[in-house]
Amino acid sequence: MDYKDTGLIFAGNIYMAPIVDGLATDFAGPINVSRLEMTPPQPESVDRTSFQRDTYGQVLDSVNLPGEAPRMAMDFDSLPSGLLADALAGTSEAYTSSVQSVTGEAVTLAEGVWQKLPYPNVDVSTITVTLESDGTTVLTRGTDYEVESASGLIRALSANGAAAVTIDFDTVETSGQKIRGATEISKKRQIIMDGKNLVTGKNAVVTIFSASFSATQALDLMAREFITGTLEGTMTTPEGKGSPYEILMQE
Known part of the structure; x- marks a missing residue:
């Protein structure tokens, strides 16, 4: 493959599905996401330090061991009932009142x-x-x-x-969605971004196979701007996959 220097700015349709019994269910979307941030795993460095006369204090060997797991964060202002429930660490259910x-x-x-x-x-x-x-x-x-x-x-x-x-x-008689706040702290989700690199115009697909999310930001329901939900959590590698996420970029 020939090297070609290019920049990267993504635009993408984000879809998210609950994971039940290890399988992604129904995907909601496209979700208007202003931040989809991945943090690489933070390794723990173990060093062997020299106490020998001529190299005293220098590092003889160094090994990076697995430390903090890879994490991701997502900000979104698409807030139908299901996503609002996610942003409030809650659950959503249909209701009907006779x-x-x-x-x-x-x-x-x-x-x-x-x-x-x-x-x-x-x-x-x-x-x-x-x-x-x-x-x-x-x-x-x-x-x-x-x-x-x-x-x-x-x-x-x-x-x-x-x-x-x-x-x-x-x-x-009324019907709609009922949100029960603060009833589901941890949410396991699969995320797909159907995207495009705006620099090259080429398509790209990002798949986060499994992430355990929590709502991490307060939600101001009386804000004078569009309300934004934030989910942050750890990405995990499910059985049968070799990584927690992958990015497929068209050339």
């Missing part, structure tokens, strides 16, 4: 503070708030009280609404 009907829920409303209804996703078109004192006076939403329908919070807006009441309402 319609619930609530009758005669006793609540004491107050101005300036919120009370939690027994269910979120309130269908505000069905809510009726009645003064408990006479059992007949119905309060007016938007004048006497207000409701945060998604979270199921309610509070009084007037002195008339700041009272003991009973509440009737239905919820709306």
Whole structure:
């Protein structure tokens, strides 16, 4: 092979899959990754030092033994539920909530503070708030009280609404993804980068066969820029492979 001096800047589509029972499952992607960093193994140097007269203090032999394992780090701002769960050291699962009907829920409303209804996703078109004192006076939403329908919070807006009441309402049927934070500290993943060297225009494929990740950075959910998740971990060499990762570069 002839040597040809060239630079390297990668652009790539990143795909990542959980490893279950030693096998990669479904790949998510392409993921917008701003950092895919590999750190080579950090060897431990063992030296044999001379105590002889003419070479005292010099190194006679030196051997590098395996030390810290090869590591990798990845920053990404693609955050659908599964990747958000990874960034929060959590798990993601599908959820469905059916319609619930609530009758005669006793609540004491107050101005300036919120009370939690027994269910979120309130269908505000069905809510009726009645003064408990006479059992007949119905309060007016938007004048006497207000409701945060998604979270199921309610509070009084007037002195008339700041009272003991009973509440009737239905919820709306919803479905989506539930993220349980801080429930999965270690995540084993396989990563593929379908990439290109922007300098040469040639294709390149990077495969990290197995990496044991952990979320390592705090996530500011109220940040005024796109939220970025960070995973860092150790790359391992699975059975049948001769290295933890490989890079195939087209010439």
